[in-house]
Amino acid sequence: MAKSRAFDVRRQTGFVPLALLCFAVLYLPIILLVVYSFNAGQSIAIWEGFSWQWYVKAWQNEKVQDATILSLIIAASASVIATSAAVMAALATTRTRGFRGYTFVFALINQPLMIPEIVTAVALLIFFAMIKVATGYTGLMYLIIAHSAFCIPFAYMPIRARLQGMDLNLEQAGADLYGTPWRVFRRVTLPQLWPGVLAGSMLAFVISLDDVVITEFVKSAGQDTLPTYMLGQMRRVVTPEVNAISTALLAISVALVIAFYLLSKSGTQTNRE
Amino acid sequence: MAQASDTQATRRRWLLLSPALLILLFAASGPLLIVVIYSFLTPGDYGGVVWKFSTDAWFNVVVERDFFDDTLSFSDAHLSIFWRSVKLSLMTTLVAFIVGFPTAYFIATRPKDKRDIWMLLIMIPFWTNLLIRTFAVMEIIRNEGVVNSLLIGLGIIDQPIQMLFTEFAITLGMFYVYLPLMVLPIYAAMERFDFSLVEAAYDLYASRWRVLRRVIFPIVKPGVIAGSILVFVPSLGAYVTPRVLGGGKQLMLGNLIELQFGQGRNWPLGAALSITLLAIVMVALIVYVRAAGREEMSHG
Amino acid sequence: MGPFGLTPLKPFNRGTMIEISGLSKTFGSGANAFTALDDINVEIRQNEFFTLLGPSGCGKTTLLRSIAGFVDPTKGSLTIEGQDVLPLPPYARPVNTVFQNYALFPHMTVAQNIGFGLEMQDRPKAEIKQTVGEMLELVQMTAMADRMTSQISGGQQQRVALARALAPRPKVLLLDEPLSALDFKLRKEMQIELKRLQSETGITFVFVTHDQEEALTMSDRIAVMSAGRILQIGGPKDIYDHPAERFVADFIGDTNFLDATLQSVDGDVATVTLPSGKSVAARAVQGGSQSGAVTLAVRPEHATLTKESGLLDGVLQNIVYFGTDTHYHVTLDAGSAFVVREQNQPNAGELCEVGDTVGISFEAGVGQVLRD
Structure with a gap:
């Protein structure tokens, strides 16, 4: 009996169905969530026809509007602050032979990735409560600083990767051709670092936009972001309005993640800015 | 600049590092020390603390003082929450491995130019809002959700199965939100895997199962360990998923901690519980670093 | 006149361009210290093609980078046209x-x-604009002016790197193995x-x-370096x-080393006794x-191979044919090996056969006594 197919060394029984199941599991809930945001009825399980009504409702909901604006303000500020700090930190920590304190710096920068968010959230709740009592200030800065802190490692990673992949000779060539350190940074380093900076700031933006736990603990009264607003809503009867808000947030995140992917793909192929 | 002396270079480096370090010390690491201090204070009547030294909070992590006769006993409530946290985290890790390993393998065996796309498909859910993904799971398994509606519609069951607000729901939710963290490091290890080793093993009479167990698995093991830690650690500290899918009935450590700062009004206990959680996570990380280091040594 | 408005100098007119004295560079300290440059003294003249x-x-690259300013020497002095440049940054x-590897800026065009x-x-x-035009012409890259550097070939990148370094009209052009990435032709x-x-x-x-080979064909002068x-x-x-020195003789070309005894030295001429007992001027x-x-x-x-006894005698061990010439490997009576290379002539017959007893001769003054 002749074999119909060549022996495939890579095949493992059952792996392909399991993998496809994995993708199905990952996407099915999200797809259903998106689909039912367009449901004409109240239900999130019975399809009653297509409608934009939940989007309109969400759009007209003043609390949603306020939360959206707050989310965007915090994400934008935290992204700018975290990215600037990350660029400087990356410049100081890459392309150098280890220096005293390197382990400390590395651990500190990556700390938000290692420590459970709830612990940091509790710590900030206590710490900021002390400051709030001492100064009386209850504004947005607490949230912005807290978000900046946990966004730093996310901004740092792609920038650092980009810097490490960069040819040191290029900066030396710049210095050799009469460029002062600042001009070399501006004309040679930064243009090449740019995709990394952009990618890092987008990651930071997404991470800030999506945060629930730390925001929930740090926020003062009336400072709801979209995620904390939604968390509050989930205790009640859920209407597709939450689906609509979720879909909008999803769309922003997915767009940014795909942009990030394309940016990091462009890799060494830098174009003129 | 070559002319810059060592001290100048050092000053420049710390100057560049200072914004990031200041922010992190102020809003991430520094406050952890205050948590340690708070765990040794006396709770205030309406939240907050009274600045009086006390080790009660630490006792209360595992021990309960009877309200009437002051006798001490193991705190069943706390211990069961600890146990649930560890149990559900381990289950989550195990299920994530069972599904994640074949998925990583599947992606790593796709043509080179397609792998990135598959990985992007894994990463997109990961970078989208955790709350939204938890919410999506909730919608599916609630009594009037898709699964129950479907089963009733098909006539398999008459009454909806109560899935929401159970340990099953929490495990499913955590598996769902942390699965990409399992796939990512396993894939990274698998991508570098040299399949001529597999050919050599088949040549030497190994069966498919034995190739997987004796050749592929040992080589990608560091990735599996990394993935397990990456899933286990956030599961242990999970707050949003058990809150939404456990519905306040099935508490995990994260919820217990939050409770002390809310209705419980026992900030020192909350602080002590936080430090306990942190300690468990640190132990897990150290085990991982050790294991990874050993792997590197034996393969390097 | 050249494109720089400079007339190339005749060798005898050349003044000093770079003067390096007592230059040393040690990386690290303590037990890990590594001496990359050890008391370098050299004078490089104007418009000279000087090879390290x-x-x-x-240590040759370290020396080059010291001149460029990317390495800070531990001690010594370095002047360019009499000016001390060590305190100056590279720019x-x-x-x-x-x-x-050319280090061309990937985000800029050739012209940029x-x-x-x-x-x-x-x-x-x-x-x-004008200088860039001249430079493009000088390296024959005018047609590529607006290409990105990733879109041109290795040889073309090399030309652009050259033009980029020449454009500011430097006093000295430093070239760090610039041809090593190119194929033979x-x-x-x-x-x-x-x-x-x-x-x-x-x-310069x-x-x-x-x-x-590159050094021998291109240079006016060569400095041979080893261990800093x-x-x-x-x-x-x-x-x-x-x-x-033995290192120089060994590193450049092929050489036979003979143990000899120095009889007398008179200026440039030394009289040595070879292992065979015969004496020759070197x-x-x-x-x-x-x-x-x-x-x-x-x-x-x-050296030449003879059938008769020569300055040295031995047994022919091996004949290796190379096209332009033939190598004869001889084991000397004293036990050491000696290679003679003879230019091939189309009509010449076989000189000797393997196993023959042969003599080796060379003219007076051909041998070089080495510093030990």
């Missing part, structure tokens, strides 16, 4: 570098790369191109290579014919010993 030759790790030194140095010097736009072309540019521009070239020290400085013929080495055991270096092509 040595194996990898010998204030009148030298430009052609980097080993070439104009970068002039732009950094804040030269007027019109002047930059391109390398030959670029060698000729570099010589042309050097003579047309009147600029300091060239780093580990390729002895300069062993010998001289013209190509000087270095090849009269290596002063070239003495500066600063060498006056008597006793020495090593004598004899190039294979400077």
Whole structure:
């Protein structure tokens, strides 16, 4: 009996169905969530026809509007602050032979990735409560600083990767051709670092936009972001309005993640800015 | 600049590092020390603390003082929450491995130019809002959700199965939100895997199962360990998923901690519980670093 | 007149361009200290093609980078046209570098790369444009001016790197193994191109290579380096014919080493006794010993093989045919090996056969006594 197919060394029984199941599991809930945001009825399980009504409702909901604006303000500020700090930190920590304190710096920068968010959230709740009592200030800065802190490692990673992949000779060539350190940074380093900076700031933006736990603990009264607003809503009867808000947030995140992917793909192929 | 002396270079480096370090010390690491201090204070009547030294909070992590006769006993409530946290985290890790390993393998065996796309498909859910993904799971398994509606519609069951607000729901939710963290490091290890080793093993009479167990698995093991830690650690500290899918009935450590700062009004206990959680996570990380280091040594 | 408005100088008119004395560089400290440069003394003249030759790790690149300003020497002095440049950062030194892998800015076009140095010097736009045009013409890249550097070939990148370094009209052009990334044929072309540019521009070239052939064909003078020290400085013929040390003789070309005894030294001429007991006149080495055991270096092509007894006698072990010439491997009566290289003649018959007893001769003054 002749074999119909060549022996495939890579095949493992059952792996392909399991993998496809994995993708199905990952996407099915999200797809259903998106689909039912367009449901004409109240239900999130019975399809009653297509409608934009939940989007309109969400759009007209003043609390949603306020939360959206707050989310965007915090994400934008935290992204700018975290990215600037990350660029400087990356410049100081890459392309150098280890220096005293390197382990400390590395651990500190990556700390938000290692420590459970709830612990940091509790710590900030206590710490900021002390400051709030001492100064009386209850504004947005607490949230912005807290978000900046946990966004730093996310901004740092792609920038650092980009810097490490960069040819040191290029900066030396710049210095050799009469460029002062600042001009070399501006004309040679930064243009090449740019995709990394952009990618890092987008990651930071997404991470800030999506945060629930730390925001929930740090926020003062009336400072709801979209995620904390939604968390509050989930205790009640859920209407597709939450689906609509979720879909909008999803769309922003997915767009940014795909942009990030394309940016990091462009890799060494830098174009003129 | 070559002319810059060592001290100048050092000053420049710390100057560049200072914004990031200041922010992190102020809003991430520094406050952890205050948590340690708070765990040794006396709770205030309406939240907050009274600045009086006390080790009660630490006792209360595992021990309960009877309200009437002051006798001490193991705190069943706390211990069961600890146990649930560890149990559900381990289950989550195990299920994530069972599904994640074949998925990583599947992606790593796709043509080179397609792998990135598959990985992007894994990463997109990961970078989208955790709350939204938890919410999506909730919608599916609630009594009037898709699964129950479907089963009733098909006539398999008459009454909806109560899935929401159970340990099953929490495990499913955590598996769902942390699965990409399992796939990512396993894939990274698998991508570098040299399949001529597999050919050599088949040549030497190994069966498919034995190739997987004796050749592929040992080589990608560091990735599996990394993935397990990456899933286990956030599961242990999970707050949003058990809150939404456990519905306040099935508490995990994260919820217990939050409770002390809310209705419980026992900030020192909350602080002590936080430090306990942190300690468990640190132990897990150290085990991982050790294991990874050993792997590197034996393969390097 | 060359494109720089400079007339290339005749060798005898050349003044000093770079003067290096007592230059040392130690990396690290304590037990990990590594001496990359050890008391370097060298004078490089105007419009000279000066080559630093040595194996990898010998310190030649460190020396080049010290001149460019990327390495801060531990001690010593370095002047360019009499000016002490050690306190100056790289961007204030009148030298430009052609980097080993070119280091072309990937986010700029060919023309933008070439104009970068002039732009950094804040030269007027019109002047930059004109100079870039001249440079493009000089390296025959005018048609590629607006290409991105990733869109041109390796040889073309090499030309752009050259043009970029020449555009600011540096006093010295430093070249760090610039031809090593090119294939054989391109390398030959670029060698000729570099010589042309050097003579047309009147600029001093300091060239780093580990390729002895490249060094011999292109240089006015060569400094042979090993383990952070300069062993010998001289013209190509000087270095090849009269290596002063065993390392130099061994690194450049093939050499036979003979244990000999020094009888007398009279100026340049040394009389040595060979292992066979016969005496011959050889070239003495500066600063060498006056008597006793020495090593004598004899190039294979400077010796001839005879059927009769010669200065040295031995048994022919092996004949290796190379097309242009043939190598005869002889085991001397004293036990050591000796290679003779004979130019092949189309109509000549077999000189000897393996196993024959043969004699080896070379003329007086051909052998070189080495400093030990």
